[in-house]
Structure formats: structure tokens, C-alpha cells
Amino acid sequence: MERKWWTLLTVSVATFMLLLDITVVNVALPSIRKDLDASFTDLQWVIDAYALTLAALVLAAGSLADRLGRRRTFAAGLAIFSVASLLCALAPNPTFLNLARAVQGVGGAVMFAVSLALIAQEFLAGRERGMAMGVYGATIGVAVAIGPLVGGALTDSLGWESIFYLNVPIGAGAIVLTYLKLRESRDPNATRVDWPGVATFSAALFLLVLALVRGNTEGWGSALIVSLFAGAVVLLAAFLVIERRVAEPMLPLGLFRRHAFTGVQLAAFAVSSSLFALFLYLTLYLQNYLGLTPFQTGVRYLPITLLSFFVAPVAGVLLSRVHARFMLAVGLAAIGVGLLLMGGIKATDEWTTLLGGFLVAGAGVGLINPVIADVAVSVVPKEISGMAAGINDTFRQVGIAVGIAVWGAIFVARGTSRIGELTAEVPGLTGDLRRELAEAASSGNLPQVLAAIPPQSRQLVSDAARAGFLTGFNTVLFLGALANFIGAALALWLVREREIERQRPEPAAS
Structure with a gap:
């Protein structure tokens, strides 16, 4: 062959x-x-x-x-x-x-x-x-x-x-x-790897994804999330500057x-x-x-x-x-x-x-x-x-x-917003718990989270969590x-x- x-x-x-x-x-x-x-x-x-x-x-x-x-x-x-x-x-x-x-x-x-x-x-x-x-x-x-x-x-x-x-x-x-x-x-003209570009691009991407993943938990206006987004923007800008200036980007x-x-x-x-x-x-x-x-x-x-x-x-x-x-x-x-x-x-x-x-x-x-x-x-x-x-x-x-x-x-x-709408009358259901319910409904551990809900409200909250999903x-x-x-x-x-x-x-x- x-x-x-x-x-x-x-x-x-x-x-x-x-x-x-x-x-x-x-x-x-x-x-x-x-x-x-x-x-x-x-x-x-x-x-x-x-x-x-x-x-x-x-x-x-x-x-x-x-x-x-x-x-x-x-x-x-x-x-x-x-x-x-x-x-x-x-x-x-x-x-x-x-x-x-x-x-x-x-x-x-x-x-x-x-x-x-x-x-x-x-x-x-x-x-x-x-x-x-x-x-x-x-x-x-x-x-x-x-x-x-x-x-x-x-x-x-x-x-x-x-x-x-x-x-x-x-x-x-x-x-x-x-x-x-x-x-x-191989490329006979290739001589070096752009390691500064690799470092800035990798760090920018990591900070961006970390901010998106943690945003709901930490709060989108929190100092941590704002700092992560800002860091991603700065590093991405640095990456573009590096790519314009290095001989082999x-x-x-x-x-x-x-x-x-x-x-x-x-x-x-x-x-x-x-x-x-x-x-x-x-x-x-x-x-x-x-x-x-x-x-x-x-x-x-x-x-x-x-x-x-x-x-x-x-x-x-x-x-x-x-x-x-x-x-x-x-x-x-x-x-x-x-x-x-x-x-x-x-x-x-x-x-x-x-x-x-x-x-x-x-x-x-x-x-x-x-x-x-x-x-x-x-x-x-x-x-x-x-x-x-x-x-x-x-x-x-x-x-x-x-x-x-x-x-x-x-x-x-x-999902959290929808759960909040459907459980507005349920006492003690905080914003953090509603977000936890939204995540639990998607990841498959809803029964564990529902165990902390009063029995008389459990079915209502369960239905709301599934509706939020x-x-x-x-x-x-x-x-x-x-x-x-x-x-x-x-x-x-x-x-x-x-x-x-x-x-x-x-x-x-x-």
C-alpha cells in the first residue's frame, strides 16, 4: 500500500x-x-x-x-x-x-x-x-x-x-x-517557537473561562469576576502586541x-x-x-x-x-x-x-x-x-x-431565575439555594439538595427545579x-x- x-x-x-x-x-x-x-x-x-x-x-x-x-x-x-x-x-x-x-x-x-x-x-x-x-x-x-x-x-x-x-x-x-x-x-524556514505568545494566550483563555464558570457563584459584579475579565482582556491585548512584533509569531x-x-x-x-x-x-x-x-x-x-x-x-x-x-x-x-x-x-x-x-x-x-x-x-x-x-x-x-x-x-x-419565580412563596429559599437547585437539577443530584427543603414544600421545589432546567x-x-x-x-x-x-x-x- x-x-x-x-x-x-x-x-x-x-x-x-x-x-x-x-x-x-x-x-x-x-x-x-x-x-x-x-x-x-x-x-x-x-x-x-x-x-x-x-x-x-x-x-x-x-x-x-x-x-x-x-x-x-x-x-x-x-x-x-x-x-x-x-x-x-x-x-x-x-x-x-x-x-x-x-x-x-x-x-x-x-x-x-x-x-x-x-x-x-x-x-x-x-x-x-x-x-x-x-x-x-x-x-x-x-x-x-x-x-x-x-x-x-x-x-x-x-x-x-x-x-x-x-x-x-x-x-x-x-x-x-x-x-x-x-x-x-518539516518547514525548513521554521526556527523558533513563540513562547511569550503561548503564555499570554493560554493565560488569557484560562482567566476568561474561569470567570464565565464562576460568575453565577461569585456574582458577576464581584471583585474576583471583574478582575478575571480584566486580566483576560489585558493578556489578550498583550498577546496581540507580541504577535505583531515577534519575528515568528x-x-x-x-x-x-x-x-x-x-x-x-x-x-x-x-x-x-x-x-x-x-x-x-x-x-x-x-x-x-x-x-x-x-x-x-x-x-x-x-x-x-x-x-x-x-x-x-x-x-x-x-x-x-x-x-x-x-x-x-x-x-x-x-x-x-x-x-x-x-x-x-x-x-x-x-x-x-x-x-x-x-x-x-x-x-x-x-x-x-x-x-x-x-x-x-x-x-x-x-x-x-x-x-x-x-x-x-x-x-x-x-x-x-x-x-x-x-x-x-x-x-x-x-434556571435560577425561573426557580425564583415559581418558589417566591416558599420561605427560606435564598438566592444561593435556588442556584444550587438549578445546578443540582442539571448534574443529577437534585434529591440530595431537596433533602434540606421542608417536606411540605419539597414537591413544589422539585417541580420548580425541573422547570428551571x-x-x-x-x-x-x-x-x-x-x-x-x-x-x-x-x-x-x-x-x-x-x-x-x-x-x-x-x-x-x-
Whole structure:
């Protein structure tokens, strides 16, 4: 088999492992909460700890790969991810788990940064690369499709720890293939890593997400939250100044003068901050509100995941025939419509209320994933494809991290407000207790919190907490849809076919 096919296979296996882990973790979150006695904030950090380190380091990882060698860097990322997965499985408490998830994000950053560049270096731009990106997109679809089922089955039968043990043998096999079958490549002009940029960007992102996660608890006008937001703004400004002045920035701001480059990053951010971030809250609804098991939840996700799987290869074929901006706009709009169809849930509704939205959103995801992957590395010179892939994955992971934090803040605030409206006559129900009820209704520990409520008011408060959950849930679904519609408009406006490399001359015969 030719080297390019081995490269595509290895990258697809590694990507499969990464995305399988993400989808599996979403389904296992309620079980993790129960076994480790985790809070709603802990559940947010299980996802955000991973997404934050991945987003903060993926740009540096792309630069390192261009400098040190993409194959070597890719193998190192696989090793870090596999070891961190083992630590996640052995976690005795939420703090240990979240720290291990942060280390997982380091390995994921390296793998994400290099995966698209490895494919781009082996497949010629145009129809051939479009086909490869279609396979890559199909891999994403398969991982998303079977992830909830695998995660649900493993969690129900062997416990949530098994979802992390699964990564160890997959990672080991991928490392072997990397060293045996992949070609080493690097950017001959890359000389150094922009560590000041890495430090300021990482710190700014961490402070921003921490402020969003803690805002409801501490108070949005409190000195702590205001200081965190101010610190994030100052560090982000410092990052932009550094990127303008250093000789080799990790985020070359000049790339954003290319409208297509900017448009594809915004498209990636839109889908990640909406649908992918909202998977956390969809899972909490299915398991903690409707009472489904992890495996039953995985089965319910099949409509959205299977459509994504079947549409992705078709999108790869269409890449060479249909303008990318139309595919991005249609795909994002479909995801927005899907989220609208999921919303408006009432207390008496069953999971089938989500079905129409799952189908439409699944088709949209399948349509845009290969397009984003292809355009991200086709609007820049191939020598900096590692950096371009890193920038794209940064926007994806920043979208997930910020999306989870923003939706969580809105979710709890709207839920708390609704609980306050419905329990205004209940004595002793303070604002802090109402917020605690809103978080408990989502994280699955409502019975424990209700134990502190007088028996005569317990049923009223329980109903109010569940009503608060639905209010917050419907709100974030609507806002997620709005984010996709904005992303669709921006993609249609910014992405231009003339800026995308679609064909490359064949090498001259010797």
C-alpha cells in the first residue's frame, strides 16, 4: 500500500481515538458525577480542562511540528494522550480527573495540530485531497456515531473508567504505524517557537473561562469576576502586541487579511461553540432529566451521528464541484435549524422531541466538517500547513471551551431565575439555594439538595427545579442556533473560492 494511504489510515485512527474519547466522555459524565461526587462545575471542567489546554497549545504544537518534524511530534502527542488517558481511568476524585484531562489536552493539541498537515503533504490539492478529506470527515462521523454507543455500553457494563482504558491500546498501535509508515517532514524556514505568545494566550483563555464558570457563584459584579475579565482582556491585548512584533509569531495576524482564512476559522468556532458545546447539556437532559441510561442515551444520538457519517463523504466529493462558502453556509444554517427544532421542550415531552433537530443538525455537521478541514490548509502555503491546521483547531477548541462556559452561565442564571419565580412563596429559599437547585437539577443530584427543603414544600421545589432546567436548556439551544446563523452569514460573505488552492501542477518528468 502506498505511503499516502498509510498516512491517511494512521491519522484517521488517531483522530478516531480523539473524537471517540470526546463523545464517550459526554455520555459518561452523569456516571462520573455519581462515582466521584462531582458538582455541576466539576462536570464543566471535565470538558473544559481538556479543551483549554488543547486550544492553548495547539498553535505552539503546530509550530513545533513544522520545526522538529511532523512525524516525531505526532508520535509524541499520541504517547502523551495515551498516558493521560490511563491517569484519567485511575482518577480518585474530580480534581485529579480534571488535571489528567488537562494533560490529555496537551497530547490532543499535538495530534490535532499535525493531523491535517500530514494529510495535506501526501495528497495533491483538488480532487485527490478532497477525497482524502472526505475520508477524514467520515472518520469523524464514525467516531461521533459509535462513540455514544461505545461509551454507553462500556459505562453501563464496565464503568466509566473503561472509556479511558480504551485509548491505551489504540494509541500504542497508532504510534507503531507512525514510525513504520509515515514520512518525516518539516518547514525548513521554521526556527523558533513563540513562547511569550503561548503564555499570554493560554493565560488569557484560562482567566476568561474561569470567570464565565464562576460568575453565577461569585456574582458577576464581584471583585474576583471583574478582575478575571480584566486580566483576560489585558493578556489578550498583550498577546496581540507580541504577535505583531515577534519575528515568528505563533498566530501570524497577516493571515487574517485573507478573507477565506478568517471565514473558515469563524465557521469552525460557530459549530464548536454551539452544537459541540451543547452536547454536554443534551446529555444532561437525556440522562438526568429523562432518566435514560448511558447506553440508551447513545442509542438516541444515532440519528444525528449516522447522518453526519453518511453526509461527510458526499461533502468530500462535492468539494471540487461546489464553492466552499455555499457548503459552509448551508451546513451551518442546517445546524442552526436543527437546534431550533430541538428547542421548545416541555415537561411532558419525550426524547423524540429532539429527533427532527438531530436529523437536520447531523446532516449539517457532515456537510461542513470536510469543508472546514480542507479549506483550513488550502488557503495557505503548504510549508505552513501545520500552523494553519493548528490555528483551525484552536478556533474549534476555543469554541468548545468558551461555549460550555457561556452556555453554563446562561443555563444556570435562567434556571435560577425561573426557580425564583415559581418558589417566591416558599420561605427560606435564598438566592444561593435556588442556584444550587438549578445546578443540582442539571448534574443529577437534585434529591440530595431537596433533602434540606421542608417536606411540605419539597414537591413544589422539585417541580420548580425541573422547570428551571427546561428554561435554561431551551434558552441555550436558541442562542446556539443564533450563533450558527451568524456563522453561516459570515462564511457566505468572507470565504472566496479564488483564495483556495484547488489544483497543483503535476511534477515535471525527470
